[in-house]
Amino acid sequence: MLCAFYFTMHCKVCADVCNRIMADTDGPDGLYFIGVDVGTSSVRAALVTSSGRLVCSASRAITIWEPEPNFYEQSSSDIWQACCTVVQVINSQLTSV
Numbered sequence: 001m002l003c004a005f006y007f008t009m010h011c012k013v014c015a016d017v018c019n020r021i022m023a024d025t026d027g028p029d030g031l032y033f034i035g036v037d038v039g040t041s042s043v044r045a046a047l048v049t050s051s052g053r054l055v056c057s058a059s060r061a062i063t064i065w066e067p068e069p070n071f072y073e074q075s076s077s078d079i080w081q082a083c084c085t086v087v088q089v090i091n092s093q094l095t096s097v
Contacts, residue, residue: 034090036083040064043079045086047094058089 031050041064046057060082065073
């Protein structure tokens with residue numbers, strides 16, 4: 001099982017998901033991986049098996065402010081919250097992986 005150290009250390013939800021998945025590493029698909037992608041307008045996360053099967057995914061929009069023309073801002077706390085939220089959504093979608 002691979003869990004990003006930063007997420008497991010700084011986001012209890014991420015640690016809970018990793019622990020929950022690790023309990024089932026002897027299942028038919030073996031290892032599971034959580035990927036989190038932070039883009040310009042959204043954060044996406046996916047839970048996949050070591051064989052590449054998509055188990056579940058989630059995404060959340062990131063707010064972008066334009067205080068003046070051609071000048072854009074984002075909040076790092078909003079981005080972090082979106083990261084934790086998508087992993088929490090994946091956790092809520094897990095029934096039996």
